[in-house]
Amino acid sequence: xxxxxxxxxxxxxxxxxxxxxxxxxxxxxxxxxxxxxxxxxxxxxxxxxxxxxxxxxxxxxxxxxxxxxxxxxxxxxxxxxxxxxxxxxxxxxxxxxxxxxxxxxxxxxxxxxxxxxxxxxxxxxxxxxxxxxxxxxxxxxxxxxxxxxxxxxxxxxxxxxxxxxxxxxxxxxxxxxxxxxxxxxxxxxxxxxxxxxxxxxxxxxxxxxxxxxxxxxxxxxxxxxxxxxxxxxxxxxxxxxxxxxxxxxxxxxxxxxxxxxxxxxxxxxxxxxxxxxxxxxxxxxxxxxxxxxxxxxxxxxxx
Amino acid sequence: xxxxxxxxxxxxxxxxxxxxxxxxxxxxxxxxxxxxxxxxxxxxxxxxxxxxxxxxxxxxxxxxxxxxxxxxxxxxxxxxxxxxxxxxxxxxxxxxxxxxxxxxxxxxxxxxxxxxxxxxxxxxxxxxxxxxxxxxxxxxxxxxxxxxxxxxxxxxxxxxxxxxxxxxxxxxxxxxxxxxxxxxxxxxxxxxxxxxxxxxxxxxxxxxxxxxxxxxxxxxxxxxxxxxxxxxxxxxxxxxxxxxxxxxxxxxxxxxxxxxxxxxxxxxxxxxxxxxxxxxxxxxxxxxxxxxxxxxxxxxxxxxxxxxxxx
Numbered sequence: 105x106x107x108x109x110x111x112x113x114x115x116x117x118x119x120x121x122x123x124x125x126x127x128x129x130x131x132x133x134x135x136x137x138x139x140x141x142x143x144x145x146x147x148x149x150x151x152x153x154x155x156x157x158x159x160x161x162x163x164x165x166x167x168x169x170x171x172x173x174x175x176x177x178x179x180x181x182x183x184x185x186x187x188x189x190x191x192x193x194x195x196x197x198x199x200x201x202x203x204x205x206x207x208x209x210x211x212x213x214x215x216x217x218x219x220x221x222x223x224x225x226x227x228x229x230x231x232x233x234x235x236x237x238x239x240x241x242x243x244x245x246x247x248x249x250x251x252x253x254x255x256x257x258x259x260x261x262x263x264x265x266x267x268x269x270x271x272x273x274x275x276x277x278x279x280x281x282x283x284x285x286x287x288x289x290x291x292x293x294x295x296x297x298x299x300x301x302x303x304x305x306x307x308x309x310x311x312x313x314x315x316x317x318x319x320x321x322x323x324x325x326x327x328x329x330x331x332x333x334x335x336x337x338x339x340x341x342x343x344x345x346x347x348x349x350x351x352x353x354x355x356x357x358x359x360x361x362x363x364x365x366x367x368x369x370x371x372x373x374x375x376x377x378x379x380x381x382x383x384x385x386x387x388x389x390x391x392x393x394x395x396x397x398x399x400x401x402x403x404x405x406x407x
Numbered sequence: 408x409x410x411x412x413x414x415x416x417x418x419x420x421x422x423x424x425x426x427x428x429x430x431x432x433x434x435x436x437x438x439x440x441x442x443x444x445x446x447x448x449x450x451x452x453x454x455x456x457x458x459x460x461x462x463x464x465x466x467x468x469x470x471x472x473x474x475x476x477x478x479x480x481x482x483x484x485x486x487x488x489x490x491x492x493x494x495x496x497x498x499x500x501x502x503x504x505x506x507x508x509x510x511x512x513x514x515x516x517x518x519x520x521x522x523x524x525x526x527x528x529x530x531x532x533x534x535x536x537x538x539x540x541x542x543x544x545x546x547x548x549x550x551x552x553x554x555x556x557x558x559x560x561x562x563x564x565x566x567x568x569x570x571x572x573x574x575x576x577x578x579x580x581x582x583x584x585x586x587x588x589x590x591x592x593x594x595x596x597x598x599x600x601x602x603x604x605x606x607x608x609x610x611x612x613x614x615x616x617x618x619x620x621x622x623x624x625x626x627x628x629x630x631x632x633x634x635x636x637x638x639x640x641x642x643x644x645x646x647x648x649x650x651x652x653x654x655x656x657x658x659x660x661x662x663x664x665x666x667x668x669x670x671x672x673x674x675x676x677x678x679x680x681x682x683x684x685x686x687x688x689x690x691x692x693x694x695x696x697x698x699x700x701x702x703x704x705x706x707x708x709x710x711x712x713x714x715x716x717x718x
Contacts, residue, residue: 210515
């Protein structure tokens with residue numbers, strides 16, 4: 105069992121009738137990392153997470169969680185996984201106390217104390233019906249259920265998408281607390297980058313059903329530069345570095361590059377670039393103000 | 408898993424047993440009344456003198472039947488109750504699929520197989536218990552009626568014996584199978600109930616007499632053979648005074664037909680197709696096996712579909 109790697113996928117793909125939701129996904133998520141899975145809606149984030157937890161059977165390729173198949177070895181893998189689905193489904197007519205009993209009955213490693221103290225800290229009464237809680241509180245109860253399982257890997261599918269800003273902050277803080285305390289591996293998906301940067305140390309971007317970029321965030325941020333210079337061709341730069349995006353105005357050329365080492369050419373002015381802009385470039389978005397031509401060059405998107 | 412299944416099925420199970428309790432509140436007092444009347448009106452005494460010839464107890468029966476006519480008519484609808492209880496108990500499973508809470512269950516530490524076994528198993532147990540209670544209640548309530556009309560009278564036949572369990576399981580499994588594919592509780596339950604009704608009509612009016620072959624008898628004049636009185640007559644034809652006459656379906660008494668043909672009766676020849684009293688258990692067991700067998704197939708299909716196709 106390779107415990108250094110929490111999730112390993114290789115050539116993983118899922119096709120729904122004729123449409124590929126995800127294809128050729130090869131990925132390693134190291135144990136102890138907090139990974140942001142970023143991509144636009146429909147990029148295959150949910151499909152990927154569902155294959156990791158075993159809800160969905162892959163069409164092609166392999167997925168392993170702590171070296172095991174989540175589908176075939178469900179008995180071994182499931183107790184080690186915590187999962188909060190996108191709409192954090194809960195039984196609305198159960199009380200919080202009953203919801204915790206539900207978790208206790210279905211999980212061998214259940215820690216009632218963890219669950220009870222989290223509920224208490226949230227200021228909730230165990231007699232309340234889940235259906236009467238706010239969206240943020242329901243998300244917190246769903247997270248409590250996942251955490252009291254005492255998982256080694258926590259998967260959160262768009263955990264904050266449906267929450268208001270305050271509830272978002274509280275939810276992510278709760279996740280961070282456990283990460284710090286327990287050192288567990290976390291993968292959380294989102295289509296918003298900004299708020300994840302604070303929480304995550306690894307990043308995977310998914311677009312059009314494939315992986316665009318994967319790695320430690322620090323490395324990603326330091327290796328990407330924004331080069332500006334007089335209007336020119338990008339070919340000389342592209343010989344050494346990966347040009348992710350180029351845009352030209354009448355007098356000026358701007359390049360976003362993944363630098364392999366230093367950029368020595370003195371005609372380029374170098375700028376640091378923040379994570380959000382890097383991600384947007386990879387996802388083929390046009391960030392901000394009027395770039396005239398924009399082309400994502402890396403790993404041409406298959407249609 | 409048992410606690411979980413029970414907690415999520417509690418409401419529906421309580422409603423089902425609430426229906427049973429309401430029914431018992433109606434049937435127990437009227438059943439006692441009927442049993443008393445059966446003895447006090449002298450029907451019991453008359454029938455013991457004229458075994459299996461209720462036609463000879465016309466005076467005693469007239470009062471009794473008039474008195475309980477409304478109730479007997481109402482009782483014809485009770486044959487829908489197994490269907491109602493069956494589809495009702497399918498609701499918790501379909502709601503889990505409709506609300507997406509099955510994902511919550513499948514991402515705890517139990518396998519889909521265990522989850523399916525827990526959910527479907529408990530629904531089946533509740534359905535069998537409810538159907539068992541139903542059949543006991545009806546069997547007791549209908550005792551006087553069975554003495555008068557025989558066990559094969561339609562109303563008596565399909566609310567007593569083992570068929571009630573078969574019907575309930577069929578309705579349950581049909582709703583579960585539809586719900587597994589459709590994942591809409593209200594729609595699945597409605598369509599399953601309609602399907603239950605259609606299947607029952609098909610079996611009542613056609614299939615039942617293919618399950619166990621009915622018998623034939625021919626007799627002359629008014630001398631109806633004794634064995635025909637408690638039988639379920641499917642059709643009868645004959646010639647009286649040169650007039651051809653025939654009746655088909657929904658028999659019961661033969662007496663009425665015979666008496667209406669009274670004047671020329673001694674020259675008449677009757678041909679009767681009937682299910683004798685002795686066919687009660689063969690019919691019951693075959694029909695129960697049929698409904699329970701289809702229910703088992705539907706149940707396995709629901710489990711298989713949910714396990715393989717649902718994500």
